[in-house]
Amino acid sequence: MTKATANLLYSKEHEWVEQLEGNRVRIGISDYAQKALGDIVFVENPAIDDEVIVNESMGTIESVKAVSELYSPVSGTVVAVNEELEGAPETINENPFKAGWLVEVEVSNPEELESLLNEEEYEAFTNEGEE
Template identity: 80%
Template structure:
């Protein structure tokens, strides 16, 4: 656990959530997920003002190995999109928790955060899958 990731919450689909101000959160994919995917070559995220729903697909991420769905860990409205990933999707491989974030969402149901995993629980979840 690093200081940078200690405050993050995680979904079992390997997305992370950082709480910002009010009901606003930033979403990205975990370091584990980007390592599993390999070299990321394309990311399709929702557009500004799109509605996303918890546990439903909100886009795709494509690597040299596969195309995978991105699942929104929370419901709400997209208020910011990381446009830089269009030209440099590999940023996710290098900085999954910093410059490689995907979108920011104004949550419509903040209680959904209660169903997400903290860092310790997420690590335990990953380790279970590797056994």
């Protein structure tokens, strides 16, 4: 079973979304994704004030296995970036749901959140290929 957190929403690209105050969300990658990637060695996040578009690339994450695209689960403007990851990208492996968050976005279209998966749906989605 993949470790997930009940108050989060998930994309099928394995990003999680935590709703903060107003239309602000925090985005990271799931425990499932960090395990599949292996040891993370570099993260390229968007910059503050960059616009991100739902289901489009917003950066990359590099592990010892591969370089993978980071897809934005929502559209909006980046309002915060986890700068700690520049010097310690392995934080994502150690704590993907708290210290390993990637960016915060001011969502421009809150309806997009409705298309994301809840914890139970995400668990079912990640377990489909394991049966």
